[in-house]
Amino acid sequence: EGAGKTTLEAFAASLAVLEQVGKFDEDGMLSRDTTWIAFSKNVTAELVEKGPTLHQAAQPTVAMVLSLELFLNDGDRPKYARAMAFVALVMLWGSMRAGDIQCMRPESMRLTIEGFSCKLWKTKTTGPDRRVNMVQVFISRKAGFSGTDWLQNGMRLWSEIDVRRDFLVLQAAEDWETCTDRGVDASTVALYLRKIFKELCTPRWHEGQWKQNADRLLLPGECALHFAGHSARNFLASVGAAIGGYVEADALDALQAFAEQRGEVGA
Structure with a gap:
């Protein structure tokens, strides 16, 4: 009664450690008992079902994606702010959350004529029987709305950051022109993204190309929050x-199945 959906999972993990430290025989370990494992999965499933209603996160717009591409390509913007615009775009086109982006190994980032790829060293699926998997991410070179090569420009910015690490985003310097060698957590990544969103300009079509309308913000006031x-x-x-009809049904079904596997079904 009143237990969270991960309570039993945490207890089982602690029990397994205690049994290993106590040098129990494997046959005598409760944590390895099939009846206990089945029971814990069943109770966890019930806790998830009875848990609070989950609310869908706000849906970013196509205009935001277009404006992020223009922001990234704007040489007058601070370099690290532009690098964070690249992070936002990778999250959008790669169906990732802030926690996923901090599991990206920088040395795994590659850009070829086909597109961008990287590896997430871990990402969690949601649900009663939660698993942690290594995930390969791929974004086609054709992805985008502005007609610019935002993938190449973003990769160039991140290649200039020479800090060995097993995560992507580092703490921004005060001027946002550079970064420190310290990492940040997922909540700070989300704050950084909101800062970029607040500075996005409304995109406009002018003389055959998309440009930023510097006189009008896309998300005025506190909309970015x-x-x-x-x-x-x-x-x-x-x-x-x-x-x-513009997207092949098989491709959409595969993407939807992946989202359902992770407990992240789109609207």
Whole structure:
């Protein structure tokens, strides 16, 4: 009564450690008992079912994605702010949340003529029987709305940061032109993204190309606070479903199945 959905999972992990430290025979370990394992999975499933209603994160718009591409390509913006715009775009096109981006290994980032790829050294699926997996991410070179090569420009910015680490985002310097060698957690990544969102300009079509309208912000006031660190995860599936016939059904079904596996079904 009143237990959280991860309570039994945490207890089972602690029990396993205690039994190993106590040098119990494997046959005598409760943590290895099939009846106990089945019971704990069943109770965890019930806790998840009876848990609080989950609310869908705010959905980023196509205009935001377009404006992020223009922001990234704007040489007058601080370098690290532009690098964070790249992070936002990778999250949107890669269906990732802030926690996922901090599991990205920088040395695994590659850009070829086909597109961008990287590896997340761990990412959790949601649900009663939660698993941790290594995930390969791929974003086509054709992904984008502005017609610019934002993937190449973003990769160039991140290649200039020579800090060995097993995560991507570092703490920003005060001027946002550079960064420190200290890492940040997922909640700070989300704050950084909101800062970038607040500075996005409304995109406009002018003389055959997309440009920023410096006189009009895309998200004025406190609108950027509406978006969370996991808002990006459903963008691709939702847009794919909205445009219907322009996306192959098999591709959309595969993306939707992946989202369902992770407990992240799009609107």
